[in-house]
Amino acid sequence: MQYARAAHIEHESTEVPTGRLGMWWFLASEIVIFGGLITIYVLFRWRHPEWGAESSHTINAAGGFNTLVLLTSSLTVVLAHKAVSEGKLGEAARLLGFTLLGGAVFLCVKVFEYTHEIREGFLPARSLFWSFYYTMTGLHALHVLGGMVAIACVLVAVRRGKIPHRVEYVGIYWHFVDVVWIFLFPLLYLTS
Amino acid sequence: MVASDVEAGHPNYVAIWGILVAALIVSLLMAGMKLPVVTLVLIFSVAIVKAWLVAAYFMHLKYEPFFVLLVVFAGLACLYFLFVGLVPDVVFHAASAVGP
Numbered sequence: 001m002q003y004a005r006a007a008h009i010e011h012e013s014t015e016v017p018t019g020r021l022g023m024w025w026f027l028a029s030e031i032v033i034f035g036g037l038i039t040i041y042v043l044f045r046w047r048h049p050e051w052g053a054e055s056s057h058t059i060n061a062a063g064g065f066n067t068l069v070l071l072t073s074s075l076t077v078v079l080a081h082k083a084v085s086e087g088k089l090g091e092a093a094r095l096l097g098f099t100l101l102g103g104a105v106f107l108c109v110k111v112f113e114y115t116h117e118i119r120e121g122f123l124p125a126r127s128l129f130w131s132f133y134y135t136m137t138g139l140h141a142l143h144v145l146g147g148m149v150a151i152a153c154v155l156v157a158v159r160r161g162k163i164p165h166r167v168e169y170v171g172i173y174w175h176f177v178d179v180v181w182i183f184l185f186p187l188l189y190l191t192s
Numbered sequence: 193m194v195a196s197d198v199e200a201g202h203p204n205y206v207a208i209w210g211i212l213v214a215a216l217i218v219s220l221l222m223a224g225m226k227l228p229v230v231t232l233v234l235i236f237s238v239a240i241v242k243a244w245l246v247a248a249y250f251m252h253l254k255y256e257p258f259f260v261l262l263v264v265f266a267g268l269a270c271l272y273f274l275f276v277g278l279v280p281d282v283v284f285h286a287a288s289a290v291g292p
Contacts, residue, residue, distance in 0.1 A: 015257050024256075024263045031267030039275050043282040064220050068213065071246075075209040078250045082202045175251045179243045186235045190223040 023169045027176050030143075034180045037139070041132045041187060054129040056192035057122055062113050063189040066106050067181060073102025074178045077151070077171040084164040092167055096155040099174065103148040110141050133188055140184060143177050208249045215242050 016024075045051055080095035114134075124134045147170070154170045157163045219238045225231045248254040253264070 016260055021260070021263075024260050028263050028267035031264070032270045035267070035271040036274055039271055040278065040282075043275070043278055047282055060220070060223065064216065067216050071209060071212045071216065074246060074250050075205055078205050082205070085202075172251050175246050178250075179246050182239050182242045182246065186219060186239050190219060190235050191232060192223075 017165070019165065019169050020172070023172050027172070030176060034136075034139070037132075037136050038183055038187065041136065044128065044132070045187075045191070048128070051127075051129040052192050054122075054127055055188060057117070057120065058133070058189045058192075059113055059116065060189050062109050063185050066109050067185050069102050069106050069109070070178045070181050073099045073106075074175050076102065077167075077174045081168045081171045084158070084167045089158055089161060089164060092164065093155055093158045096151055096158065096167065100148055100151055100155070103144050103151070106144055107141060110137065136184055136188065140177070140180055143180070147174050147177050203249050205250070208245055212242055212245055215245075 076095045076098040080092040080099065083089070083092035083095060117130075122130050124131045150170045150173065154163075154166045158167060215238050219235050222231055222234050222238070225234075253260070
């Protein structure tokens with residue numbers, strides 16, 4: 001294994017720390033939730049090419065900017081994990097703060113988008129496309145919010161010098177949220 | 193490329209982030225192309241590469257033991273069966289109860 005790991009309890013049969021293994025099981029269930037939604041959206045999109053016209057009303061610049069924000073926050077959280085593995089807890093706390101800021105910016109942009117779209121009359125009941133749009137992006141935004149709460153809890157603990165290995169676990173979750181957005185962005189914004 | 197950039201036990205995360213941002217710019221540029229099918233294939237190919245980079249290097253999936261990969265594939269296998277099960281109903285069914 002090439003990357004450094006924080007010291008924590010390793011599961012005997014799998015050789016994976018129990019906390020990290022638990023996170024991966026959790027993410028496997030999340031894959032089914034988001035993947036199920038994405039799969040059904042793709043199938044319906046295949047059947048309804050006219051959704052392309054609906055998709056053209058989403059704001060590409062806002063979606064692209066949010067992708068950049070999430071990619072950057074993924075970088076800061078993985079750098080926080082690296083800092084923890086090098087014993088630099090202060091630096092890790094600062095990087096986790098930047099990650100939280102990224103999450104907050106993402107949600108602010110999403111609120112701006114929703115406001116614009118609702119004012120234009122693109123409500124969830126307008127068509128199946130907009131139902132999918134609000135369901136998928138709304139569920140994703142809730143996951144961003146949940147991740148921010150988890151990161152804030154870990155940040156407080158790291159500042160007190162406690163449970164630094166949880167930076168890695170919360171980071172894995174945050175990257176997953178990033179991966180989901182990497183697929184939602186082209187599906188809902190770029191395929192008009 | 194990236195694997196050889198291992199620094200102090202970690203890959204070069206900033207370089208990977210740079211590749212991800214470059215891929216994002218490529219996606220945005222491709223969205224303006226006038227070839228729908230080609231654009232669609234290219235955009236989703238770039239998305240898959242981006243997701244793989246994040247999973248492999250940021251989530252360290254590349255360095256995880258086989259058991260963790262098995263957990264991930266269990267989730268992906270469920271999606272595969274969902275897709276295969278729904279394709280005939282949603283795509284090839286003559287009359288859809290759900291409109292646009």
